[in-house]
Amino acid sequence: MTPELHYLVWAVALLLVHVVIQAVMSVLGLGIGYALGPQDEGRAPKSLIAQRLERALMNFIETFPAFAALAIVIAVAGKSTEMTVLGASLYFWARVVYVPLYALGIPVARTLAWLVSFVGIVLMLWPLLAS
Numbered sequence: 001m002t003p004e005l006h007y008l009v010w011a012v013a014l015l016l017v018h019v020v021i022q023a024v025m026s027v028l029g030l031g032i033g034y035a036l037g038p039q040d041e042g043r044a045p046k047s048l049i050a051q052r053l054e055r056a057l058m059n060f061i062e063t064f065p066a067f068a069a070l071a072i073v074i075a076v077a078g079k080s081t082e083m084t085v086l087g088a089s090l091y092f093w094a095r096v097v098y099v100p101l102y103a104l105g106i107p108v109a110r111t112l113a114w115l116v117s118f119v120g121i122v123l124m125l126w127p128l129l130a131s
Contacts, residue, residue: 002080004124007088008071014095015064018057021099025050049103056102060095063117067091070124079127087123090116 025047067088074084094117101110 002071002075003085004071004074004080004088007092008068011064011067011092011095014092015060018053018060018099022050022053022057025053048105052103052105053099056099059102059114060098063091063095063121066121067124070121070128073128074124077128079131081127083127084124087120087125089120090123091120094120 028047028050070084071088074080094113098110098113098117101113
């Protein structure tokens with residue numbers, strides 16, 4: 001398995017952690033009754049941290065498909081390079097750091113973490129476009 005695919009597997013694990021943390025914080029804020037019901041009212045979590053975690057999850061979901069597609073294309077095409085491995089590692093570790101930075105409301109560092117993850121995707125894409 002290529003390093004990019006290893007990072008993809010870990011990114012899926014991170015996605016699951018994102019979902020669980022966000023769900024737990026949401027349930028704590030809205031109550032188990034709301035969580036188990038149809039949620040027709042569409043209430044937002046009361047806790048500021050729960051709201052931030054929800055936004056962080058949505059942000060992760062926006063970038064994850066591109067990362068996953070690139071990791072798979074790189075593996076299938078046999079195009080793994082030092083640059084694509086660096087890109088995958090930057091994406092993954094920046095996304096790991098992004099969660100607590102966003103939850104704690106640390107604006108500049110959060111944006112820098114997002115930017116590093118974006119650069120990681122570009123580093124994975126660049127060699128594929130150049131070939």
